[in-house]
Amino acid sequence: MLDGARALDLPGWWVAAGAVVQTIWNHVTGRDPEHVADAFGxxxxxxxxxxxxxxxxxxxxxxxxxxxxxxxxxxx
Structure with a gap:
Protein backbone atom coordinates (compact mmCIF):
# COMPACT_ATOMS: atom_id res chain seq x y z
CA MET A 1 0.00 0.00 0.00
CA LEU A 2 2.80 2.43 0.81
CA ASP A 3 4.23 2.18 -2.73
CA GLY A 4 0.75 2.87 -4.10
CA ALA A 5 0.48 5.92 -1.86
CA ARG A 6 3.81 7.24 -3.11
CA ALA A 7 2.79 6.64 -6.72
CA LEU A 8 -0.27 8.88 -6.26
CA ASP A 9 1.93 11.72 -4.96
CA LEU A 10 -0.84 13.01 -2.70
CA PRO A 11 0.04 15.96 -0.43
CA GLY A 12 -1.21 14.19 2.70
CA TRP A 13 -3.13 11.20 3.97
CA TRP A 14 -6.06 10.94 6.33
CA VAL A 15 -7.05 7.51 7.53
CA ALA A 16 -10.75 7.10 8.23
CA ALA A 17 -13.41 4.82 6.87
CA GLY A 18 -14.10 5.97 3.32
CA ALA A 19 -11.78 8.98 3.53
CA VAL A 20 -8.88 7.17 1.87
CA VAL A 21 -10.93 6.15 -1.14
CA GLN A 22 -12.58 9.56 -1.37
CA THR A 23 -9.20 11.31 -1.13
CA ILE A 24 -7.89 9.17 -3.99
CA TRP A 25 -11.00 9.90 -6.08
CA ASN A 26 -10.61 13.61 -5.35
CA HIS A 27 -6.97 13.49 -6.48
CA VAL A 28 -7.74 11.51 -9.64
CA THR A 29 -10.58 13.87 -10.61
CA GLY A 30 -8.57 17.03 -9.89
CA ARG A 31 -10.50 18.05 -6.78
CA ASP A 32 -9.01 19.46 -3.60
CA PRO A 33 -8.08 16.55 -1.26
CA GLU A 34 -10.14 18.24 1.48
CA HIS A 35 -13.32 17.84 -0.64
CA VAL A 36 -14.07 14.90 1.77
CA ALA A 37 -16.67 17.10 3.44
CA ASP A 38 -18.09 14.69 6.02
CA ALA A 39 -14.73 13.81 7.53
CA PHE A 40 -13.49 17.39 7.74
CA GLY A 41 -16.94 18.72 8.62
Missing part, protein backbone atom coordinates in the same frame (compact mmCIF):
# COMPACT_ATOMS: atom_id res chain seq x y z
CA UNK A 42 -17.19 16.30 11.58
CA UNK A 43 -20.33 14.66 10.18
CA UNK A 44 -21.31 11.04 10.87
CA UNK A 45 -23.47 9.67 8.08
CA UNK A 46 -25.30 6.33 8.37
CA UNK A 47 -24.73 3.72 5.70
CA UNK A 48 -27.43 1.02 5.86
CA UNK A 49 -25.49 -1.12 3.38
CA UNK A 50 -22.54 -1.45 5.74
CA UNK A 51 -24.12 -2.02 9.11
CA UNK A 52 -27.51 -2.26 10.83
CA UNK A 53 -28.98 0.67 12.73
CA UNK A 54 -28.02 -0.58 16.18
CA UNK A 55 -24.35 -0.74 15.15
CA UNK A 56 -24.47 2.82 13.81
CA UNK A 57 -26.22 4.08 16.96
CA UNK A 58 -23.61 2.40 19.19
CA UNK A 59 -20.79 4.02 17.21
CA UNK A 60 -22.52 7.41 17.35
CA UNK A 61 -22.86 7.12 21.14
CA UNK A 62 -19.21 6.14 21.56
CA UNK A 63 -17.78 8.71 19.14
CA UNK A 64 -19.91 11.67 20.28
CA UNK A 65 -18.86 10.98 23.85
CA UNK A 66 -15.24 11.35 22.76
CA UNK A 67 -15.87 14.14 20.22
CA UNK A 68 -19.03 16.07 21.21
CA UNK A 69 -18.46 18.41 18.25
CA UNK A 70 -19.55 15.66 15.83
CA UNK A 71 -22.89 15.93 14.07
CA UNK A 72 -24.60 12.55 13.69
CA UNK A 73 -27.16 12.32 10.94
CA UNK A 74 -30.20 10.21 11.87
CA UNK A 75 -30.68 6.63 10.73
CA UNK A 76 -32.99 6.57 7.68
Missing amino acids: LVLRPNPRQAPGHVYEAKVARWTEEWPELTALPWP
